Amino acid sequence: MKTLIELGQNAKQAERQLAQASAKEKNTALELMADGLLESVDAIVKANKLDTKQAKDAGISDSLLDRLTLTRERITAMAQGLRDIAALPDPIGLVDSMWTNEAGLKIGKQSVPLGVIGIIYEARPNVTSDAAGLCFKSGNVVILRGGKEAFNSNKAIIKSLRDSLEKSSLPSDAIQLLEDTSRETAKEMMQLNRYLDVLIPRGGANLIKAVVENATVPVIETGTGNCHVYIDQTAQLEMAKSIIVNAKTDRPSVCNAAETLLIHEDVAAEFLPVIEQALSEWSVELRADEKAEKILKNTVPATETDWETEFLDYILAVKVVSSMDEALDHINRYSTGHSEAIVTTDYFAGQRFHREVDSAAVYVNASTRFTDGFEFGFGAEIGISTQKLHARGPMGLPELTSSKYIIFGEGQFR
Incomplete structure (x- = not known):
């Protein structure tokens, strides 16, 4: 089991290569990951049965059990979600405006990845695939930390995705799973400023409250739904x-x-x-x-x-x-x-x-x-933001980008 620091170091090493990847390279890798999920159906279902049995023994409610359960149909839908993401336009490198200032400089605003994204979520293993796919397509490395209830399912999904990435030209460390599900490690992740550029919690009110109150990493808050x-x-x-x-x-x-x-x-x-x-x-x-x-x-x-x-x-x-x-x-x-x-x-x-x-x-x-990224045509979603800064509502590829200014000169100085 790798430590959080090791995951962060690996993520930073993968960050530059993924950020520079072409749309074709990313789409090819996403298609490989989709194929891999279908090839791993039996292993994922087997792992999920371990999780659902433990959850039933622990007295989980029927509605939460539904969230945790993966069927062949749901895994097929996860694979299709990755293909849908691959089919979307690449959000990276777009210049949405260009102008010339008084000094004759040509100034443009270009979309770029956020960098390394940490995602903390609860007992919904399909989030593992959706989040990985969206982060990957938008050029972001991701460190995922799922709940203990879905531990075996998440491990099986991540293994499939990483094995598929090994067949591509892009680094498998672009997608990583924090296997330690303890509260102490979760808090450590919330304060991993050295390696994480942004943290996204996805889950119930208690999880989101804990992240907002403890995180020193910038947070995009996904909200509860009353x-x-x-x-x-x-x-x-x-x-x-x-x-x-x-x-x-x-x-x-x-x-x-x-x-x-x-x-x-x-x-x-x-x-x-x-x-x-x-x-x-x-x-x-x-x-x-x-x-x-x-x-x-x-x-x-x-x-x-x-x-x-x-x-x-x-x-x-x-x-x-x-x-x-x-x-x-x-x-x-x-x-x-x-x-x-x-x-x-x-x-x-x-x-x-x-x-x-x-x-x-x-x-x-x-x-x-x-209110869902797939229903809104985003392929999938990283979560539904209820805050008003940067992103609001279902978060698709555009919400996983930032921007930088690109300036062209001819020797001007101020």
Whole structure:
């Protein structure tokens, strides 16, 4: 097991070569990595079964177990994700503007890699492949540190990716895994300024809080998803039902799943029983305010904590509101700035919702589950940023670049 310092040293050695690699070289390597994942399916599934068995024995919830589980279909999707990344335009070396100053200097702004990226994440082994692919295509070396729950899966995936890189012209140390999953080493990684240029946490609220509070390395903060769906008084019932069912039940363990349903009082009596019946198929627990309790059959009284909680489970907080003003106040108070949706047939209500909700993704008449790099056409995503500096929303290749100024002169001096 290599130490974090050794990984950092290896990363710095690989950094320059990868940053100078051509698009063709990177794309060829990504295709090799995709092929390698398919060839390693049996080994990855076997490793993942060890992880899921241990997780079940430890009493992990069904929704989190779903995040951890890798099937042949999911591994095939991971491989396709790498091919999709290879098919995207190379974000490195682009000059988005060029001008001449008073001294006659030609000045341009060119995109460059961030350098060495550290990623700390939890029990989602598919992140290992997605993050490696995006960092690689954008010319960044990556050091990955997954959670202990996915340790065997991550090792198998990284072995496959690195073995594939050995067949290419680019260094296998462009992708590395920190195998020590202790908290002490995680904290050490957060302060590895000598080797890391940026750190990206991807996981639950506790992980992100720990990174933000302890890191001395610059952090791009990916956020938790306390996402809301607001049903306006002009909403169509079938549309509202389909959107909330999808947003809550499609994959409740992910950050773009809905956690709170807000519904206008004019349609609550008609809509809530229909939505309750639809959600009952998944045994969704409804935590309702006083007004919603009077309409619904099976509820738990909502507490203040419920409004601010990312459940990541088959639980939905429900609140009846008297106006859009009340809905907007609630969202802007409790939202984590991830994804919010309104269901309405009123054009002006939709425009106001877009204008006044301060989140990374704001939907009119669509499920919050679409906040995803793949769905947005980015091939995959490194995470969903809820901060406002440098990157916001699903982070694809452009968000993994920085810039430098290139200047052409003819002997000028100041």
